[in-house]
Amino acid sequence: MIRAFDHFSLPLLRWFDPEDAHRMAIQGLRLLPPMRLRPDDPKLAVRAFGLNFPNPIGMAAGFDKSAEAPDALLRLGFGFVEIGSVTPKPQAGNPRPRIFRLERDEAVINRMGFNNDGADVVLRRLAARAHHGGIVGVNVGANKDSPDRVADYVKLIEVFAPVASYFTVNISSPNTPGLRNLQQASILDDLLARVIDARERVRTKAGDSPVLLKIAPDLSLAQLDDVVHIARSRHVDGMIVSNTTVARPSTLREQARAVEQGGLSGRPLFRLSTRMVAETYVRAEAAFPIIGVGGIDSGGAALTKIRAGASLIQLYSALVYKGLRLVEDIKSDLSSTLLRTGRDSLSEIVGADAAAITAEDWPV
Numbered sequence: 001m002i003r004a005f006d007h008f009s010l011p012l013l014r015w016f017d018p019e020d021a022h023r024m025a026i027q028g029l030r031l032l033p034p035m036r037l038r039p040d041d042p043k044l045a046v047r048a049f050g051l052n053f054p055n056p057i058g059m060a061a062g063f064d065k066s067a068e069a070p071d072a073l074l075r076l077g078f079g080f081v082e083i084g085s086v087t088p089k090p091q092a093g094n095p096r097p098r099i100f101r102l103e104r105d106e107a108v109i110n111r112m113g114f115n116n117d118g119a120d121v122v123l124r125r126l127a128a129r130a131h132h133g134g135i136v137g138v139n140v141g142a143n144k145d146s147p148d149r150v151a152d153y154v155k156l157i158e159v160f161a162p163v164a165s166y167f168t169v170n171i172s173s174p175n176t177p178g179l180r181n182l183q184q185a186s187i188l189d190d191l192l193a194r195v196i197d198a199r200e201r202v203r204t205k206a207g208d209s210p211v212l213l214k215i216a217p218d219l220s221l222a223q224l225d226d227v228v229h230i231a232r233s234r235h236v237d238g239m240i241v242s243n244t245t246v247a248r249p250s251t252l253r254e255q256a257r258a259v260e261q262g263g264l265s266g267r268p269l270f271r272l273s274t275r276m277v278a279e280t281y282v283r284a285e286a287a288f289p290i291i292g293v294g295g296i297d298s299g300g301a302a303l304t305k306i307r308a309g310a311s312l313i314q315l316y317s318a319l320v321y322k323g324l325r326l327v328e329d330i331k332s333d334l335s336s337t338l339l340r341t342g343r344d345s346l347s348e349i350v351g352a353d354a355a356a357i358t359a360e361d362w363p364v
């Protein structure tokens with residue numbers, strides 16, 4: 001059924017403006033009949049942040065910003081879904097056009113600017129589906145016009161704690177001016193202290209909510225030293241590496257499109273984001289697990305990301321080019337690899353290549 005859906009929808013959707021195509025995809029998912037997928041290979045199960053993931057493949061943030069279709073995505077085979085980024089107040093985002101396909105690069109540039117329905121509406125949607133179960137993380141961001149951005153994160157943690165399987169503190173979107181300054185050491189330390197404090201305050205009422213930090217791939221290694229040090233000292237539960245890049249590799253073929261402002265994702269982000277996973281892994285020294293995201297478009301790419309240090313992975317841009325069957329294809333490749341190498345779980349290979357990757361030339 002997924003293959004049939006991809007077969008008809010992919011060529012069709014690519015005719016449309018990318019944002020219209022995205023809206024149609026969300027509407028299509030909402031209409032998806034309830035169906036039961038094959039259960040996952042038990043060897044693909046991952047335990048991380050105190051949660052049991054049926055498989056390691058997540059839908060990355062930004063696809064379902066306002067939690068319109070998390071259950072359909074779970075039914076399609078994702079092991080977890082991250083909704084958001086959500087901001088306290090609803091926000092229109094930047095003027096259109098604001099998503100661009102770089103077809104020949106299998107890449108995307110976006111400058112959405114945190115368009116979302118706002119905390120009240122998103123909370124209502126998540127509360128209405130809470131009894132369905134499944135792992136649904138909430139990615140939180142700050143309003144563009146907020147006078148106190150740290151307070152926005154704190155408020156969202158308090159509000160969403162009862163319905164969030166985990167939180168992602170997104171301080172790495174390139175499309176809200178100044179947001180990435182929150183990655184600076186002194187500001188980040190204060191932000192995380194207040195976020196973790198908020199999580200503790202609501203713990204008795206709302207239960208445990210792991211807090212993950214999502215970073216940009218454009219940090220220098222000195223900045224990464226600081227970020228990982230602070231994340232460890234504030235007892236963050238994990239990191240997501242990485243968001244989109246503001247860099248434009250010279251190898252991009254769609255040079256005309258590459259001048260669009262915004263964050264680049266997809267295949268050209270793979271090497272840089274994988275390097276950052278490895279660099280984060282060697283600095284974290286197993287203090288917390290990492291979710292690897294950026295340019296994963298095959299079972300081989302997923303495996304490379306895991307061997308670089310990712311316990312879990314997420315996808316977005318490759319779904320535009322490969323369709324939803326990519327999720328099942330990656331799962332089946334990972335299962336075959338485990339079988340072939342006689343391993344019982346992916347945890348045995350997480351980070352196996354991290355040290356070697358950090359010794360390679362810097363990806364350009």
Ligand SMILES: Cc1cc2nc3c(=O)[nH]c(=O)nc-3n(C[C@H](O)[C@H](O)[C@H](O)COP(=O)(O)O)c2cc1C
Pocket residue numbers: 060061062063065084085099108110112114139170173214242243244265266267269293294295296314315316317318
């Ligand atoms: C159109 C679009 C919107 C995105 N919106 C968000 C967002 O709201 N919050 C966030 O943390 N990441 C967002 N991302 C980044 C993705 O979650 C992911 O980190 C990035 O695209 C790299 O993965 P990929 O190469 O598989 O797409 C967005 C990406 C795209 C393409």
